[in-house]
Amino acid sequence: xxxxxxxxxxxxxxxxxxxxxxxxxxxxxxxxxxxxxxxxxxxxxxxxxxxxxxxxxxxxxxxxxxxxxxxxxxxxxxxxxxxxxxxxxxxxxxxxxxxxxxxxxxxxxxxxxxxxxxxxxxxxxxxxxxxxxxxxxxxxxxxxxxxxxxxxxxxxxxxxxxxxxxxxxxxxxxxxxxxxxxxxxxxxxxxxxxxxxxxxxxxxxxxxxxxxxxxxxxxxxxxxxxxxxxxxxxxxxxxxxxxxxxxxxxxxxxxxxxxxxxxxxxxxxxxxxxxxxxxxxxxxxxxxxxxxxxxxxxxxxxxxxxxxxxxxxxxxxxxxxxxxxxxxxxxxxxxxxxxxxxxxxxxxxxxxxxxxxxxxxxxxxxxxxxxxxxxxxxxxxxxxxxxxxxxxxxxxxxxxxxxxxxxxxxxxxxxxxxxxxxxxxxxxxxxxxxxxxxxxxxxxxxxxxxxxxxxxxxxxxxxxxxxxx
Amino acid sequence: xxxxxxxxxxxxxxxxxxxxxxxxxxxxxxxxxxxxxxxxxxxxxxxxxxxxxxxxxxxxxxxxxxxxxxxxxxxxxxxxxxxxxxxxxxxxxxxxxxxxxxxxxxxxxxxxxxxxxxxxxxxxxxxxxxxxxxxxxxxxxxxxxxxxxxxxxxxxxxxxxxxxxxxxxxxxxxxxxxxxxxxxxxxxxxxxxxxxxxxxxxxxxxxxxxxxxxxxxxxxxxxxxxxxxxxxxxxxxxxxxxxxxxxxxxxxxxxxxxxxxxxxxxxxxxxxxxx
Numbered sequence: 196x197x198x199x200x201x202x203x204x205x206x207x208x209x210x211x212x213x214x215x216x217x218x219x220x221x222x223x224x225x226x227x228x229x230x231x232x233x234x235x236x237x238x239x240x241x242x243x244x245x246x247x248x249x250x251x252x253x254x255x256x257x258x259x260x261x262x263x264x265x266x267x268x269x270x271x272x273x274x275x276x277x278x279x280x281x282x283x284x285x286x287x288x289x290x291x292x293x294x295x296x297x298x299x300x301x302x303x304x305x306x307x308x309x310x311x312x313x314x315x316x317x318x319x320x321x322x323x324x325x326x327x328x329x330x331x332x333x334x335x336x337x338x339x340x341x342x343x344x345x346x347x348x349x350x351x352x353x354x355x356x357x358x359x360x361x362x363x364x365x366x367x368x369x370x371x372x373x374x375x376x377x378x379x380x381x382x383x384x385x386x387x388x389x390x391x392x393x394x395x396x397x398x399x400x401x402x403x404x405x406x407x408x409x410x411x412x413x414x415x416x417x418x419x420x421x422x423x424x425x426x427x428x429x430x431x432x433x434x435x436x437x438x439x440x441x442x443x444x445x446x447x448x449x450x451x452x453x454x455x456x457x458x459x460x461x462x463x464x465x466x467x468x469x470x471x472x473x474x475x476x477x478x479x480x481x482x483x484x485x486x487x488x489x490x491x492x493x494x495x496x497x498x499x500x501x502x503x504x505x506x507x508x509x510x511x512x513x514x515x516x517x518x519x520x521x522x523x524x525x526x527x528x529x530x531x532x533x534x535x536x537x538x539x540x541x542x543x544x545x546x547x548x549x550x551x552x553x554x555x556x557x558x559x560x561x562x563x564x565x566x567x568x569x570x571x572x573x574x575x576x577x578x579x580x581x582x583x584x585x586x587x588x589x590x591x592x593x594x595x596x597x598x599x600x601x602x603x604x605x606x607x608x609x610x611x612x613x614x615x616x617x618x619x620x621x622x623x624x625x626x627x628x629x630x631x632x633x634x635x636x637x638x639x640x641x642x643x644x645x646x647x648x649x650x651x652x653x654x655x656x657x658x659x660x661x662x663x664x
Numbered sequence: 665x666x667x668x669x670x671x672x673x674x675x676x677x678x679x680x681x682x683x684x685x686x687x688x689x690x691x692x693x694x695x696x697x698x699x700x701x702x703x704x705x706x707x708x709x710x711x712x713x714x715x716x717x718x719x720x721x722x723x724x725x726x727x728x729x730x731x732x733x734x735x736x737x738x739x740x741x742x743x744x745x746x747x748x749x750x751x752x753x754x755x756x757x758x759x760x761x762x763x764x765x766x767x768x769x770x771x772x773x774x775x776x777x778x779x780x781x782x783x784x785x786x787x788x789x790x791x792x793x794x795x796x797x798x799x800x801x802x803x804x805x806x807x808x809x810x811x812x813x814x815x816x817x818x819x820x821x822x823x824x825x826x827x828x829x830x831x832x833x834x835x836x837x838x839x840x841x842x843x844x845x846x847x848x849x850x851x852x853x854x855x856x857x858x859x860x861x862x863x864x865x866x867x868x869x870x871x872x873x874x875x876x877x878x879x880x881x882x883x884x885x886x887x888x889x890x891x892x893x894x895x896x897x898x899x900x901x902x903x904x905x906x907x908x909x910x911x912x913x914x915x916x917x918x919x920x921x922x923x924x925x926x927x928x929x930x931x932x933x934x935x936x937x938x939x
Contacts, residue, residue: 206901229790236825240817394759
């Protein structure tokens with residue numbers, strides 16, 4: 196500081212003269228003027244229209260018990276509609292893209308006399324991976340996102356935040372964290388940015404570190420698929436979709452529990468402090484603009500997420516195919532990776548393929564399932580040496596048989612995958628955002644390792660318990 | 665709207681929507697920079713989308729927009745760059761979203777700031793409006809959600825409000841695109857200086873504070889002649905606002921003043937102020 200700053204000095208002197216209550220006086224003056232101007236320009240007619248309806252609805256939706264019950268039911272219904280509704284289009288897409296078009300492409304390739312390497316790379320690698328993403332992810336997303344957006348448009352999300360506020364306060368975190376958590380259910384990177392609404396740096400950091408426990412767009416499809424074919428499949432057929440929906444709600448709910456627990460743990464140890472007070476505004480309920488909501492949620496969420504998944508899946512498909520077909524010392528590169536990770540995977544009740552898939556999927560969680568399927572199939576084929584082509588319809592039954600017969604999955608594997616999908620490092624975009632927002636390598640590293648460590652601990656525990664009993 | 669009403673509206677001189685070209689994100693060198701400010705959940709993003717043709721996600725909950733979104737439109741052959749600021753209740757506290765909004769209004773030097781106001785919660789919304797009017801006098805108030813206010817039996821006298829605030833007040837129902845043409849015109853008039861605003865300034869601070877304030881304003885004006893918001897800077901300095909103190913230390917406040925003197929029609933894009 197070379198130049199003296201007379202203005203700052205003078206301000207400081209005056210500040211001392213004015214005393215402590217300057218800020219309050221300033222606010223009071225502004226509030227008084229605002230109140231006076233508002234009063235003089237407003238008139239209320241005697242007929243009060245609908246606020247009583249809004250109030251009654253608020254009483255029900257934010258009721259200490261009823262509010263939570265409604266919340267559970269609401270999310271359950273959303274997932275149930277998603278899971279039941281996605282079945283048929285998924286089957287049609289699977290039949291069309293993975294069976295007919297796939298066979299056709301191979302037919303064309305052999306008619307043109309393309310080398311097996313090229314057709315393998317392009318058709319079995321790039322094409323199949325992207326086709327999987329479309330048929331597995333598009334139908335549930337096209338149902339789930341519009342439903343979620345309708346709830347948001349109606350004004351339900353702030354009520355959820357209001358319900359959860361008490362819990363966040365008890366966890367020593369900021370009540371507004373419930374809003375950034377909600378945002379995280381769409382995208383964790385967006386959720387991390389949303390923590391900007393929290394003014395205390397301590398509470399903002401807690402919100403940032405725990406945002407990953409909100410299941411994001413990229414992970415919903417994994418949960419919905421695994422919940423449907425394994426957990427739902429284990430139940431009697433009549434109850435299958437109910438149980439499947441329940442399992443997804445359970446994992447998402449566990450995410451909220453983890454958010455609260457970890458927030459509590461952080462605020463008691465590393466990031467000690469008292470939660471600050473704030474006011475949360477419950478906006479009026481608004482009739483959702485159904486057509487516009489459908490349009491924007493399909494464009495903004497479904498297609499963007501799908502596009503991201505495709506952009507990731509296409510090169511990943513090529514990489515996976517290459518790594519499974521480039522052989523070093525009798526075993527493919529992917530085989531080496533899988534073998535390396537397999538002991539750890541088995542210890543966690545998962546397997547090497549799943550862990551490899553999570554390494555490949557660091558840029559985008561959307562491709563976890565396609566990667567698992569591809570690796571299971573290509574490695575299964577290479578290891579068994581018997582299966583010639585990659586013939587696969589993405590009928591859910593067939594995903595099931597691929598995973599159980601070729602991959603050796605059990606219900607325990609599926610449950611652990613559900614847990615691991617909730618509890619692992621954030622995707623690279625989210626990590627980059629955390630680094631950008633915190634400007635700290637340390638906290639970015641914590642944000643990556645904390646959930647991963649919890650995931651390892653959780654899956655290890657369930658596996659031990661399952662083996663004990 | 666039926667075909668006939670459309671035709672009748674088009675012949676009315678006030679209706680100028682045909683002169684609106686939505687530019688999306690393709691804004692080149694804009695003639696005017698317009699900021700959209702307001703409390704959370706008042707419809708800023710809805711107005712942003714209506715003007716730019718973009719589809720910023722609109723959610724019915726406070727705190728949805730926390731970063732700035734930019735877009736543009738073309739109205740009567742002038743290009744406007746529109747910046748959707750995070751919704752805030754005040755500009756006096758310290759959260760990042762409030763700082764982004766405040767810094768942009770101060771350092772981004774928008775030609776016009778549209779303050780979106782929720783007619784059903786007028787008093788609380790005016791708190792922010794008055795704070796913005798302390799910073800800049802180039803303000804248009806978008807009195808949004810009048811349809812909702814009517815449903816709740818609330819009538820707001822926009823003319824009276826406009827007289828009291830000293831800036832144009834446009835009643836709107838942005839979700840139904842009501843009031844958009846009027847808003848565009850008001851923004852144009854303020855941007856071109858055809859409408860001279862007389863912004864309301866808060867004056868009930870008490871004699872002692874007022875004296876201290878005037879002393880500081882005098883010194884600020886001496887140091888930075890022509891600074892448009894010396895009074896507001898003084899108010900903030902008395903409140904020990906760290907970011908304003910920093911702006912004085914690294915001479916950003918001085919630059920603010922110089923840029924305004926060298927005003928030209930071709931405005932450069934505002935400096936990136938996101939922390």
